[in-house]
Amino acid sequence: MTPPDHERGERLGMVLGTEDVTPVSFWFAVTPGASVGLDDLVTVQTRKPDGSPVHFYGIVDHVRTRHEGVTFDSDVADVVAGLLPAAVSYAARVQVTRVSPENFIPPQPGDEVRRARGEDLRLALSADKMKRSFPGGLLADGQVLPLNYQFVNGEQGGHINISGISGVATKTSYALFLLHAIFRSGVLDARSEGHRTRALIFNVKGEDLLFLDQPNREVAQREADTQAAKGLPAGRYELLGLPMTPFRDVQFLAPPKAGAGDVIVPDVEQRPSGVTPFVFSLREFCVRRMLPYVFPDGNASLNLGFVIGNIEEKLARLAAGDDAPYLTVEDWQPDTETLLAEDVRFDDMGQTRLQTFAQLISYLEYKLLEQNDGEGDLKWVLKQHQGTLRAFIRRLRGVQKHLQPLVRGDLPPERAQAYRPDILKAGVQTTVVDIHKLGAHAQSFVVGVLLRDLFEYKERTGRQDTVFVVLDELNKYAPRDGDSPIKDVLLDIAERGRSLGIILIGAQQTASEVERRIVSNAAIRVVGRLDLAEAERPEYRFLPQSFRSRAGILQPGTMLVSQPDVPNPVLVSYPFPAWATRRDEVAEEVGKTAEDTAKDWLGL
């Protein structure tokens, strides 16, 4: 069973006898001349009294040197002065990740420790148990960390959660790298899921993700430099078995610019073309019950929640039975001032047409606070207190500015249809929804509505065709305290999405501020650079102590990855993105003239 000596990794040392040796953790003395660092994967073979071997695979989580044979700290001066004989003791601690066969006897002091390579490495990382895996990054020595796809796509587990400080932790980059690996490593081809697996990415900061489909002109140089600096035998993309290419079949959705009249242009700055604006029609807003998503804190007060639920119901009924983008109401004759201010149009037969979000609010205000000499329509008010009703209207007015360009009744039906966000559009694998320019309320609204739609769609169609949802700043959408409609959707996804084929790749600065059930449902947990105080919180107890203290010094481009198959987290690095993340990183396309480029710049 044991491979011959030349196929095994180099000998690193012997298991120590001066510290307890246990089946889950032990120390070994490093042979002079060998170099052992954190994250090295090692293997030990011990023999039971009957001669049968037991193999231990593990990861080094602590290394230290010290003088042995001397007592006092200041003895180092005597040792260096050549007066005091002392030996340097170089020892490393191993956290066992696997025992094979599963006989949890301790190794014996004196057992030989070797570096895990080849087949040993596969066993150490439980790769042999993974029927389908994709690369999750490179280990320190350039070997590939496999991630079990069955723990990602919902078969055995699902969801990925990434924590880390903004900026240095590069959470989004790693999430995109994982998507790239899933899409392009061939893990999907085994069951020909390639064309049916999709991703929905919310772009919450800057316009970083709007160039996913463009090659990055720095990547070749950066990767060559890294390869040289780390002394890797090949480029990192090559080692990982991934193409150094940008994403394919991407659509970009962005909200329209406000106040542009009938012309609907996406509200983006850096990318002149290829971004589709998206809007919701006013009728859709009512029929598909989007009102609750306008109130991220709607459940804060019982009464307000009641009013929201009631109005949601009334609007749904009001809008039912037609498919024009606008609503028509018969019982409202706004006075002329409102008319002028809000451009209300009248239809035949005294009907009033509601075309904008502002008009809808005015109508609701009329129904709740003005009709019947200030009593309101009794069926709409439902005996709620005036104060609550005013609070409801006030909040609506508060988000009016943000939602006005998004929720429209003034477009012809065919255009409204064209601008409906369709994240499951044929021929599109990755959808990027840009919400970074929206206000906080509008962001929640868009995320909530899109995820709810997706969830309901998947409830109907089942778990075929996995959809990955990438969402940063989970602490905003699913905070630990409080309730909100969008948190409910995220919780649904976290708890049931696995069986519906919706996989959340969520990220946040601080997992301690995110709803516990969302974090704990993630099968794969990733940690980038963490604030050290944050790293000590219970959410990170899955990291052994040495990893937690190291989380404070992780460099951009390195992550600690924990997956169910491997009991200990593993430090990986992942390559520089092959797609552009800024306008000036976009590689010049072959054959493109300077004139075209200039036109692109000018948006012509």
Added chain:
Amino acid sequence: MRIRLDPWPVDMEGGQLGLQRFDGELIDIETPRWAAVPPRPIPARLQTVYVVDGKRRMESRVFIEDEGGAAGLGGFGAYVVGAVELCPHGSRPATLRDVRAGRVLAHAPGLRVDPCRLSPRDPHTGQLQYEPVVADSAEPLAPLHKLQQLMLHAEQELSHGLASAVPFSEEDEREALTALTLQDGTLRSQNLGGAVVGCVKTMQTQYLPPDRAGLLAELQPGERTPILHLRSEHGRVTRFTWYVRLCEAAFYQHPLSGVMRLEMYAPEDPDFLPPIVRTVANLSGTLLRRLASQAHKDPRAPQNLIPTAALEQAMTRAMGSADLVTRRLRAHIARELGAAS
């Protein structure tokens, strides 16, 4: 009345100061002028200093009956000698040399004893082998004395093997002093001809007459007394000896604390001081001040030298844990008796 402390811990037998009377003979071999001699720098060609020590331990006393029906006392014992090799100029790290334990079964004469091999209890712990040696008599303490003899012999071999030779004739006086051995304690009786210095930590005997003893209190750190030729009362032992101060005595300690006596082998005729002895004496202050230990690290400071303390530790370790060895002896005997019955 003035009371001052002996610096050594009270559980050390005798303390640093004993001050028994000396009835032998002292001759001024270096100079008749009784005054402090300042230290000299260590000559560059002295490249290696060895600090040698030995240790022994009786692990079990036994009663032996052999096949022929004879019976007698014996003992399982271990001894170890070793050296620390260091460069007096500090140009390389100090290393332990030849720290190896020997194990013997010392027994009364007239018995037929086989070697005892204690097999390991675990694949990774070594086996212990006790070679039989015959003690000088059937006395109960004879096995212990035999063990001590073996240790001293091994120590002597090691000391002299490592050091440069000391010529006792005037012809080859320029014999280079390249390697010097510091031996812990007084020199053993047999001289094997090496440049070996005995470092006597305690002053059990006051060799100096009262009119000369005052100089010891006045020595400054590194300074030494002139070299004397010493002959014991019965004339059996002849040595060159001198005193050197390693450090200042604290005000609460007796004035001789911090002083150490050194000795080298001397011919019986007190007419010639080998130059190498003078060289050693001259450098001894400089060398020993570097090697001297400090009170907070070693209770027998400064006389118990830094390398000596490390060597003692290494030697104790080389002999192994006494408890475990005793247990393995017991297990071995149990197995032997079990097999016999």
